[in-house]
Amino acid sequence: MIDPPRWLGRRWLSIAATVAASALLAACGGTPSDLPPAPAAPAAPPSASPAFPVSIEHKFGSTTIPAEPERVVTVGWNDQDFVLALGVVPVSTRSWFEDYSSYPWVSSALKGQPLPTFSEEIDLEAIAQQKPDLVLAIYETIDQATYDKLSKIAPTVVQSQEYPDEETPWDAQTLLTGTALGKPDEAQKLVDTVKSKIDAARSAHPEFAGKTLVADFGPENGGHYLLPAGDPRRAVFDALGFGAQQDQAEISEERVDLLDRDVLFVNGASKESMLASPTFARLKVVQDDRTLYTTFETPLAGALAYSGPNALAYALDVLVPQLAAATDNNPATPVADLSKAG
Numbered sequence: 125m126i127d128p129p130r131w132l133g134r135r136w137l138s139i140a141a142t143v144a145a146s147a148l149l150a151a152c153g154g155t156p157s158d159l160p161p162a163p164a165a166p167a168a169p170p171s172a173s174p175a176f177p178v179s180i181e182h183k184f185g186s187t188t189i190p191a192e193p194e195r196v197v198t199v200g201w202n203d204q205d206f207v208l209a210l211g212v213v214p215v216s217t218r219s220w221f222e223d224y225s226s227y228p229w230v231s232s233a234l235k236g237q238p239l240p241t242f243s244e245e246i247d248l249e250a251i252a253q254q255k256p257d258l259v260l261a262i263y264e265t266i267d268q269a270t271y272d273k274l275s276k277i278a279p280t281v282v283q284s285q286e287y288p289d290e291e292t293p294w295d296a297q298t299l300l301t302g303t304a305l306g307k308p309d310e311a312q313k314l315v316d317t318v319k320s321k322i323d324a325a326r327s328a329h330p331e332f333a334g335k336t337l338v339a340d341f342g343p344e345n346g347g348h349y350l351l352p353a354g355d356p357r358r359a360v361f362d363a364l365g366f367g368a369q370q371d372q373a374e375i376s377e378e379r380v381d382l383l384d385r386d387v388l389f390v391n392g393a394s395k396e397s398m399l400a401s402p403t404f405a406r407l408k409v410v411q412d413d414r415t416l417y418t419t420f421e422t423p424l425a426g427a428l429a430y431s432g433p434n435a436l437a438y439a440l441d442v443l444v445p446q447l448a449a450a451t452d453n454n455p456a457t458p459v460a461d462l463s464k465a466g
Contacts, residue, residue, distance in 0.1 A: 175306035183285035184271050190279075192306045193258035197251050199274065200263035201290075202356070205432030206301040207260065208233040210310055216240045216254045218264075220429070227423045229434040246270060252277045258304060262297055263356070265289040294359050294431045295319070314433040321437055322363045325444045329364075331451045335386035337366035338409075342392035342420075346401075348375045348383065356431045360439050361389065364447070380404055387450050388415040391425055394463040414450045416443070417463040424462055 179188045196214045198204040204217040208230060219241040224230055230239075242250035251259065251274070259280040261271070266282045266289075274280040281304045283292045292300070295315045302311020326332065339351040339358040351358045353368035362368070371382050380403055388409045390398055395417040399405045409415055418424045424442050427435040442462065449457040 175303075175308065178303060178306070180281050180300070180303060181284070182282045184268060184282060187275070187279050187281050189258060189281075189304060189306075191257075193256075193304070195254060195256045196258045196260065196305070197254050197256040197278070199246055199251070199259055199261035199266075202263045202430040202432065203260045203301070204239070205230075205430035205435055206262075206298055207305070209298070209314055209432045209434045210302055210305055210307045212305055212307075213237050213239065215256065216242055216251065218242065218246075219244050221420070221426045223421070223423075224426060224430070227426050227435075227438075229427070229432075229438050233434070246274075248273055248277070260301065260304060262292055262300060263290055291354055291356065293354075294356060294433065294436060298433050318433045318436050318440075321440055325440060326365055329444070329448050329451070332447065333365035335366055335451060336369055337361045337387040337389060338369045338383050338385050340383055340388060340390045340392075343390060344393040344397060346377050348377070348380065349373065350375060350382065357391070357428050358389075359431050360428065360436060360443060364444070377401070377403060380407065383407060384409050386414065387447065390415060390417045390463075391428065392420050393417065394419050395461045396463075413455065413459050416446050416450060416459055417461060419463045422462065 176192055177188055177190045179186050193212075196207060196212055198207055198214045198217045201218055201220050204214055204224075207214050211233070213234060217239060225234060225239050246261075246264075256278040259274050259278045261274060261280060262283045264282075266274075271280060271282055281300070283289070284296070284300065287293070287296070295318075298315050299308070299311050302308045302314075337358075339355075339361060341349040341351050341357065343349075350369055350372050352372035353362055358368065366387065369382065369385060375382055380401075383404075384407045386409070388407075395415075398417060399410070404410060407415075424439060427439040427442075446459050446462065449459045
């Protein structure tokens, strides 16, 4: 015979004693209301994580995550930034910016832990070797075949069908990641914090609204790629109220006139190298000191590329003072050269 659990034995002894006492009191003319209350049944042990199981809808259907993930692999280009912001260190991530682990908001999240990476390509074998219990592939163009292969390794979450590939807004990506990790409240707090920071900057600088900011991406070798509105790499500028140029995608050196709008942000080349081009140097937005510069080697470029909530908070701190200087029409407040920032 299997012995009952100890708490169950204690409870039945207590009930038996209560029944006996009731019979005795009844015989003596007592009433049940004279009895002390019966001890409450012990509470059921709390669930390890009430957030699970959770099902997440996405462009290929639905993924169910049965329990709180302990081994997370990030496949999207920037997915690790959102995971780290929520206090989880992935067991492996997609390789992208070489200096990522040294960025201020990243190193503070890692707290000395390493951040292993696999290749810049989606390496299914390397992912499987990590024995993940969750794969995040949100900021990437994942097709059905790749999703099916990843899903055989572990529950895999990709972007919602609500957005085009690689265009999930940072706040939606934060909340989606928080749901997958069982941290929806923490994710909402991160979103609220960054949005409060954005609102404060917009209130302090109403001059940003309505001005067109051209984001020129990777022009170091003479090519210019204009980031359109909605591209996560210009999320900070869109959120601050700046408008985007109508033209997008790659333009030639002969069409640098398309850069000449209210504000220009050059991401991927130093100020010195850009001014070496006479055509570029003649632009009014350049001559009037309404241009910001940074290189891909700076944490700022990394913050704009990864665009997780902590990265955006960092970018706002760096950019807002210089954007204010670029839009105040005051030569006494020069725009700092951010391409020299470490």
